[in-house]
Amino acid sequence: QVQLVESGGGSVQAGGSLRLSCAASGRTVSSYTMGWFRQAPGKEREFVAAISRKGDTTIYADSVKDRFTISRDNAKNTVYMKMNSLQSEDTAVYYCAGRSWVAGISRTGSEYDYWGQGTQVTVSS
Numbered sequence: 001q002v003q004l005v006e007s008g009g010g011s012v013q014a015g016g017s018l019r020l021s022c023a024a025s026g027r028t029v030s031s032y033t034m035g036w037f038r039q040a041p042g043k044e045r046e047f048v049a050a051i052s053r054k055g056d057t058t059i060y061a062d063s064v065k066d067r068f069t070i071s072r073d074n075a076k077n078t079v080y081m082k083m084n085s086l087q088s089e090d091t092a093v094y095y096c097a098g099r100s101w102v103a104g105i106s107r108t109g110s111e112y113d114y115w116g117q118g119t120q121v122t123v124s125s
Helices: none
Strands: 003-007 008-011 017-027 032-039 046-051 058-060 068-073 076-081 092-100 119-124
Touching: 003 058, 003 092, 017 092, 017 119, 032 068, 032 076, 032 119, 046 076, 058 068
Parallel strands: 008 119
Antiparallel strands: 003 017, 017 076, 032 046, 032 092, 046 058, 068 076, 092 119
């Protein structure tokens, strides 16, 4: 079983950037396809991005494509998400999640088995 801890959230003005990190412990993160999801107040959790275990495949929500970049460093047991050109609509709690690499990459939150506690991102306009 893997434990996931997010960091890097904070408050930023519109147009700014942040980089989120998701550190894994308990098992090597290279065993997992990893994803980022977010949940804004009063809204359902939504998919943001996902990356295959080797990092050779990435997928994004249309709302963040060309602004956000997901990456991973398996040697550091860490997954990242660089967020550029942040907008007020990006304000949410961001969660990283993992699922067995055997199951493949997915946009569906219910298909992920492991979740972090979340990190708050607040974008002011």
